[in-house]
Amino acid sequence: MPTVALPGRASAISDPGEIRLAGWGNYPKLSTELLAPQSPAGARDDLLRWSGVIARGAGRAYGDAAIGTQSTISSRGLNRMRRFDAATAQLTVEAGVTIADILAAFEPRGFFLKVVPGTKFVTVGGAIAADVHGKNHHRDGGFGTIVDSFRLALPGGEIVSCSRSENAALFAATLGGMGLTGMILDATLRLLPIETAWLRQDTRVAGNLDAAIDQLEGSASSTYSVAWIDCLARGAALGRSLVYLAEHATRRDMDGLGSDLAPFPSPRTQRLSVPELFPGWLLNRASMRVFNELYFRRGAAHQGKQRLVHWDPYFFPLDAIADWNRIYGRRGFVQYQCVIPLERARRVLADILDRVSRRGDASFLAVLKQLGDGGGPMSFPLRGYTLTMDFPVSDTLFAFLDQLDALLVDAGGRLYLAKDARQSRATFESGYPGLAALRDIRQQTGATTRLVSHLSARLGI
Amino acid sequence: MTGTKSILVIGGSSDIGHATALRYAKEGWRVTLAARDLAAAQRNADDIRTRSGVDTTVQSLDVLQTGQLAGFVAGLSVLPDTVVCVVGELGDQLRAQADPELATTIMRTNFEAPSLLLEQFALAFEARGSGTIVGVSSVAGDRGRASNYYYGAAKAGFTQFLSGLRNRLALAGKVRVVTVKPGFVRTKMTAHMKLPPPLTVQPERVAEDIYRADVTRPRDVIYVARRFWLVMTIICALPEAIFKRMRI
Numbered sequence: 227m228p229t230v231a232l233p234g235r236a237s238a239i240s241d242p243g244e245i246r247l248a249g250w251g252n253y254p255k256l257s258t259e260l261l262a263p264q265s266p267a268g269a270r271d272d273l274l275r276w277s278g279v280i281a282r283g284a285g286r287a288y289g290d291a292a293i294g295t296q297s298t299i300s301s302r303g304l305n306r307m308r309r310f311d312a313a314t315a316q317l318t319v320e321a322g323v324t325i326a327d328i329l330a331a332f333e334p335r336g337f338f339l340k341v342v343p344g345t346k347f348v349t350v351g352g353a354i355a356a357d358v359h360g361k362n363h364h365r366d367g368g369f370g371t372i373v374d375s376f377r378l379a380l381p382g383g384e385i386v387s388c389s390r391s392e393n394a395a396l397f398a399a400t401l402g403g404m405g406l407t408g409m410i411l412d413a414t415l416r417l418l419p420i421e422t423a424w425l426r427q428d429t430r431v432a433g434n435l436d437a438a439i440d441q442l443e444g445s446a447s448s449t450y451s452v453a454w455i456d457c458l459a460r461g462a463a464l465g466r467s468l469v470y471l472a473e474h475a476t477r478r479d480m481d482g483l484g485s486d487l488a489p490f491p492s493p494r495t496q497r498l499s500v501p502e503l504f505p506g507w508l509l510n511r512a513s514m515r516v517f518n519e520l521y522f523r524r525g526a527a528h529q530g531k532q533r534l535v536h537w538d539p540y541f542f543p544l545d546a547i548a549d550w551n552r553i554y555g556r557r558g559f560v561q562y563q564c565v566i567p568l569e570r571a572r573r574v575l576a577d578i579l580d581r582v583s584r585r586g587d588a589s590f591l592a593v594l595k596q597l598g599d600g601g602g603p604m605s606f607p608l609r610g611y612t613l614t615m616d617f618p619v620s621d622t623l624f625a626f627l628d629q630l631d632a633l634l635v636d637a638g639g640r641l642y643l644a645k646d647a648r649q650s651r652a653t654f655e656s657g658y659p660g661l662a663a664l665r666d667i668r669q670q671t672g673a674t675t676r677l678v679s680h681l682s683a684r685l686g687i
Numbered sequence: 688m689t690g691t692k693s694i695l696v697i698g699g700s701s702d703i704g705h706a707t708a709l710r711y712a713k714e715g716w717r718v719t720l721a722a723r724d725l726a727a728a729q730r731n732a733d734d735i736r737t738r739s740g741v742d743t744t745v746q747s748l749d750v751l752q753t754g755q756l757a758g759f760v761a762g763l764s765v766l767p768d769t770v771v772c773v774v775g776e777l778g779d780q781l782r783a784q785a786d787p788e789l790a791t792t793i794m795r796t797n798f799e800a801p802s803l804l805l806e807q808f809a810l811a812f813e814a815r816g817s818g819t820i821v822g823v824s825s826v827a828g829d830r831g832r833a834s835n836y837y838y839g840a841a842k843a844g845f846t847q848f849l850s851g852l853r854n855r856l857a858l859a860g861k862v863r864v865v866t867v868k869p870g871f872v873r874t875k876m877t878a879h880m881k882l883p884p885p886l887t888v889q890p891e892r893v894a895e896d897i898y899r900a901d902v903t904r905p906r907d908v909i910y911v912a913r914r915f916w917l918v919m920t921i922i923c924a925l926p927e928a929i930f931k932r933m934r935i
Contacts, residue, residue: 264875265730303875306730307737317737331738 247298250551251288253558253619253647256680259297265304266320266377266411272299273409274383280679281409283349284324287356288561289647290680291404299409301351307331308412315417316374321351321410326545328417329537334490337417338474338537341369344593346542351410356644357402357605360541361450361472363597364609370401370601376413381676385411399667401602404643406677406687407667422489424475425450427535429528435465435576439611442596445471450540453594454525456518457615460583464576467594468525475534485534493538518591554618562627563606563614563642565597570637571611578630582615585626589616603660606642614645624648643681654685661687693717693765697804698773699745700727702874703823705734706890707771710898712739719767721748721759750774750800751792760807769901770808771821772801775842777876783837790837797841802848809852812862819901821865822849823893826910828868829919832935853907865900866908869893870915888912 248255261276263269273279278296285292292298301322308318315337317328325339326346332338343358352358354376359368375389378400386408388397400407428448432438438453445451448471459466473479477489544550551559566574575594582588592615597607617623631653634641640657641649655661664687668674681687694711696704699720708718712735720735722728725747732743748759760766778793805820812818827835828842846866853864871877871887893911900906910916922935 262878264878265727303878306734308730308733310737319737327738335740 247282247285247293248558249288249290249292249647250286251559251561251645251647252551252554252556253560254290254680255558256290256293258294261297261299263299263303266379269299269301269304269409269411270379270383270385272297273379273381277676278678280677280682281321281351281355281405283322283352283355284347286345286348286352288645290684291356291643291646292352293680295678295680295683301349301409304351304411315419316414317417318412318414319350320412321354321376322349324349325353328415330493332417333420333423333537336419336421336490338420339415340366340372340418342541343369344542345545346538347545350413350415351405354401354410354413355403355405356642357601357607358644359595359597359607361452361595363595363607364451365446365449365598367598368401368601368605368607370605372416372418373401374414374416376400377411378408379411380408380671381673382671395663396667398602399604399664402600402605402643403602403664404604404681404687405679406664406673406682408671408673408677420474421476422474422480423491423537424480424485424487424489424534425472425537425540426475426479426483427533427540428471429525429531429533430469430471431522431526431529432465432467432469434459434463435467435579436572438465438467438469438594439572439575441467441469442594442611445469449473451596454521455579455592455594455613456522457579457582457588457592458515458518458586464583465579466522468522470540472535472540480534483532483534487534491536514589521591554616557619559616559618560623560627560647561614561616561645562630563612563645564630564634564639565606565608565610565612565642566634566637566639567608567610570639574633574637574639575611575613577633578613581626581630587617587620587623600660603663604643604658605660606640606644608640610639612642646681649685651684651686691717692768693719694769694771695719695721695763695767696771696773697721697748697750697801698775698823699731700724701773701775701876702890703869703872703893704771704773705731706894707773707897708743709735709738710891710894711769712741712743714898714902715741716768717741717765718743719746719763719765720744721746723747723749750804751795753800753803756800756804757807760804760811766811766815766818768817769819769821770805771823771897772805773823774801774804775823775825775876777835777838780833780835780837793837794841794844797838798844798848799841801845805849805852809856809862809864813856813859817861819863819865820849820852821867821897821901823867823869823897824849826868826870826915826919830923830930863901863905865897865906867893867897867900867911868909868915868919869911870918872911886912886915886918 246255261272263272276297280294282292282298304320304322306320310317341360353369357368357370430441432441450472453467453469455467595612600607635656694716696708698704700722712718720728728745732745736743776796783790824846825842827839828846831839849866856862871882896911900909
């Protein structure tokens, strides 16, 4: 007999259920109980009831940060916006509201977010927990700088308000605290008024790593800057890059460029999608080399010309391809994102890129950005340069990344926890001197034994 | 410009009610959410106001207090252009079999109360000469099954009520009645159930189809997802001698 379940079928009722969960990198895949509360009060009750628990937003952390050792509380049911004050541009939303939700509602009304990460599909709770950064971190700081306050559910069930003036230590430790201080229920952010949906973009070609860093350093007057590095270039061309500089375009800028584009065009909804079982072998050296060559020729053609680029492709280029993480196949991938302090950056970055280009299996492109000082004791950024690369998981990968970690530790750098799936405790502890502050707070609130993600268990947080 | 139009959602604390109200608000309709759980309705109203910038209010209403329904409609400060009733409760079939009180509540919540309330709106809309009544029923009302026959029977009753009401109002004039039959929808009500992905929709999809059936492409009866029409046609065509032995 067929076993089609129709609404209300009693036997279809399931336990919340052990499921296998992974981050955006599809590595590692781990068993956990997944809970789906439908309100902030429900989330607080779940937190109180379970141990070995962590909050999970949109699942865009790459590794094991948002998978509880026993249970995982999804914030997706906490998806209501609460209030907006146009005079102060203050917006209060629940933790599961995404940046895409906010932009969809407020961009047409002339507001943006001063800090956005590389994808708009992250939740506000996740953005705070990872203290995400954008292409303007060196000037404007991380996501925490646009957060005025949030409410945090502690493992004992207490709900506390946190801001720079109220529970300030808890506020700071929660920025970049990877959900290990409590579950963020809602937050009040300040939006950024914009005149148009467009950015005025300059493209510069840098023939090698030194030139790319010179370009980034020389662009201190630009709000947004980022370099896309060709990981396959070797020798004298090691680190050859396209450097993109951008400003929010004003109406006057648009007039000056002779543009007849609408200041706020209606959104395009077409998205490409990667098939479920994209074979990993399609990503090989030859195909990547062709892609990079085309990419650079196209970019170089734009050099010296100011162009208007819509915020969506400028800030979120990969969001146009749904499920792009599937291109790495079944075994998944690791995104390696490190930051190197300013004074050691040139030499160490060159060393890393050289090893990566020799190995030859890194992503199409790597991203190089400047960072400023971090917002909380556990925030990833420090004054220096951050390099981001994707590596498909393979038998030899982790030993190779350990070698990169050794260079990093020696230079006083650190790895981004939102991307991490494999670093050692020693690498982690040397990179995060603020760890003691987080551990203290976890002791005080009883979080140490109750709020445990696979990441925190692995790294001994 | 539709800025002066208004919608009232009965069951405004629900996910489908929230999504439907938000869909209309994005077109500039003023929104009122009526619900028994005022705090939950207020949370939805805040969301709609924040996202759309549209004026949104909440009203307390317990539809099971059927003696108060006429007074509720008469007491509305503005009679809405469209009323959408998403009131419903799945209930626990196994418990209902042993507990007549629960069985009664399921039947009253899904059939009796919504029908009596919408009759009041039909009268008021008729008197005004305009309006749309949207009743959210369920595919579960198309054929009774072991797993949910109190819920299914009540929804069947509600579907037939809407059919009859539409017939009466169509003969009389300008008031429209739309029957909406969702299949699987990912909501609070189904959060604990495993649903087959190809047949499962988000509340926003139900909202979009309701808006379309009311405003942009008027229809009498819609299935959401549309492919559920085929599924239910097949299920309804099965001979009872076979159907009664199936576990579906």
